Amino acid sequence: MKYVSTRGEAPALDFADVLLRGLAADGGLYVPEEWPRWEPSQFASLAGLPYADAARRVMLPFVDGAIEEERLAEILDGAYETFHHPAIAPLVQLDPGLFVLELFHGPTLAFKDVAMQVLGRLMDHVLAERGRRATIVGATSGDTGGAAIEAFRGSERVDIFILYPHGRVSDVQRRQMTTPEEANVHAIAIDGNFDDCQTIVKGLFADHAFRERTALSAVNSINWARILAQVVYYVTSAVALGAPHRPVSFSVPTGNFGDVFAGYVAHRMGLPTDRLVVATNVNDILVRALDEGRYEVRGVVATQSPSMDIQISSNFERLLFEASGRDHAFIRQAMSSLKQSGAFTIGEAVLGRIGEKFSAVRVDEQACADTMARLHREAGYLPDPHTAIGIAAGAEAVASSEAPMVALATAHPAKFPDAVENATGVRPALPVWATDLAEKPERFEPMPADQRAVADHILSHARSTAFEVS
Numbered sequence: 001m002k003y004v005s006t007r008g009e010a011p012a013l014d015f016a017d018v019l020l021r022g023l024a025a026d027g028g029l030y031v032p033e034e035w036p037r038w039e040p041s042q043f044a045s046l047a048g049l050p051y052a053d054a055a056r057r058v059m060l061p062f063v064d065g066a067i068e069e070e071r072l073a074e075i076l077d078g079a080y081e082t083f084h085h086p087a088i089a090p091l092v093q094l095d096p097g098l099f100v101l102e103l104f105h106g107p108t109l110a111f112k113d114v115a116m117q118v119l120g121r122l123m124d125h126v127l128a129e130r131g132r133r134a135t136i137v138g139a140t141s142g143d144t145g146g147a148a149i150e151a152f153r154g155s156e157r158v159d160i161f162i163l164y165p166h167g168r169v170s171d172v173q174r175r176q177m178t179t180p181e182e183a184n185v186h187a188i189a190i191d192g193n194f195d196d197c198q199t200i201v202k203g204l205f206a207d208h209a210f211r212e213r214t215a216l217s218a219v220n221s222i223n224w225a226r227i228l229a230q231v232v233y234y235v236t237s238a239v240a241l242g243a244p245h246r247p248v249s250f251s252v253p254t255g256n257f258g259d260v261f262a263g264y265v266a267h268r269m270g271l272p273t274d275r276l277v278v279a280t281n282v283n284d285i286l287v288r289a290l291d292e293g294r295y296e297v298r299g300v301v302a303t304q305s306p307s308m309d310i311q312i313s314s315n316f317e318r319l320l321f322e323a324s325g326r327d328h329a330f331i332r333q334a335m336s337s338l339k340q341s342g343a344f345t346i347g348e349a350v351l352g353r354i355g356e357k358f359s360a361v362r363v364d365e366q367a368c369a370d371t372m373a374r375l376h377r378e379a380g381y382l383p384d385p386h387t388a389i390g391i392a393a394g395a396e397a398v399a400s401s402e403a404p405m406v407a408l409a410t411a412h413p414a415k416f417p418d419a420v421e422n423a424t425g426v427r428p429a430l431p432v433w434a435t436d437l438a439e440k441p442e443r444f445e446p447m448p449a450d451q452r453a454v455a456d457h458i459l460s461h462a463r464s465t466a467f468e469v470s
């Protein structure tokens with residue numbers, strides 16, 4: 001299996017190379033040259049398997065020999081041993097047709113762990129095979145950063161630099177990034193928002209000299225391996241609810257569009273999927289784009305679901321590529337227009353194809369709080385604000401559908417205790433194994449939203465400027 005860039009001007013690579021590359025050299029995102037297609041019996045055969053075994057089967061056609069199957073199995077076993085729930089991604093029924101898929105039982109209490117624990121081990125394996133080191137630079141609105149640091153802390157082969165928006169993440173999120181003591185971990189507090197952080201990261205990838213010198217690699221969902229590991233839980237949860245014999249809908253709290261794109265990948269593999277609901281907070285660029293055909297960046301507003309305070313949604317490029325019939329020229333033109341004027345237009349045909357599978361719903365601050373309060377009151381369930389947005393949007397989007405609705409629970413409520421307490425009167429507690437976080441000293445570097453300053457900081461702290469491991 002080869003992977004091609006959405007912008008069509010970078011070499012096609014295999015899975016292991018895409019894993020280390022992250023972003024394509026032309027600024028595009030990698031997608032498989034062709035989508036592997038499963039028979040209904042292949043989906044059915046996953047029923048009752050341990051999560052790591054199901055993950056191996058789903059991932060194998062995409063890895064396609066770039067990593068031996070036995071090694072992949074060990075990597076997946078190791079990744080999911082770090083989870084605090086035997087099912088890894090349990091389903092909880094809230095109403096007859098409504099389920100939540102709890103993806104927050106990993107070490108940093110957010111869905112990012114499901115892929116990041118795999119990514120860390122995959123990268124370590126490929127770097128070891130090649131005798132190489134890498135410098136990881138990632139942008140976070142709060143959860144990716146902690147999960148990535150957890151996955152790479154102490155690694156001999158990787159230095160990790162995480163850019164987060166200063167003052168715009170929760171205390172738990174910040175502490176997950178700033179308290180690890182390992183020398184290879186660098187938390188950088190940027191004076192700006194998540195989009196500023198992500199723009200700096202993409203700018204560093206576009207600087208070819210910097211990229212080569214530091215052996216730059218990505219942990220954001222621009223990295224295909226992140227998306228792939230997230231495909232698995234769409235498949236396992238749908239199978240648990242009766243797929244392939246009946247379709248399932250998913251409602252996905254969305255920011256960078258990686259998670260819901262993973263749902264689309266499952267659909268392209270043949271998983272019977274009714275609707276994919278893109279659920280946003282008031283930072284609703286995706287809702288406006290899908291409703292009006294105009295993708296237009298406006299200022300980011302701080303909300304009680306800060307991890308989704310995003311306007312530039314990287315993985316939307318992957319969907320546009322598919323919906324445009326893999327039209328590289330259209331993608332290049334749209335992305336250049338986005339860079340220059342902060343907007344681009346999506347034609348009717350492309351919009352129509354997106355609308356065949358996707359719905360988009362904006363959930364405002366009051367509706368998010370009301371949903372947390374109602375679920376706590378009526379079902380005794382305490383969702384975090386991101387999860388509440390997914391649940392509220394799912395209910396609105398498919399009120400009349402026969403298919404069960406699975407809302408993705410993307411974070412543990414204790415990561416956002418203030419918002420949950422304001423809405424429900426209950427302050428959620430961290431699991432006991434995570435409570436020492438508050439006592440540890442913090443270490444971070446405050447920096448302006450300036451690519452040159454960040455690059456200089458990385459160059460003076462990274463060990464990976466030499467490629468070979470001595």
Ligand SMILES: Cc1ncc(COP(=O)(O)O)c(C=O)c1O
Nearest residue numbers: 143254255256257258259307410
């Ligand atoms: C808790 C939480 N929910 C939802 C999202 C949105 O996911 P995505 O960026 O994959 O759309 C994020 C951040 O990405 C998150 O941290």
Ligand SMILES: N[C@@H](CCOP(=O)(O)O)C(=O)O
Nearest residue numbers: 140141142143144220221256
């Ligand atoms: N909400 C995310 C934003 C980055 O998303 P990613 O999936 O592309 O890493 C976060 O928590 O950082």
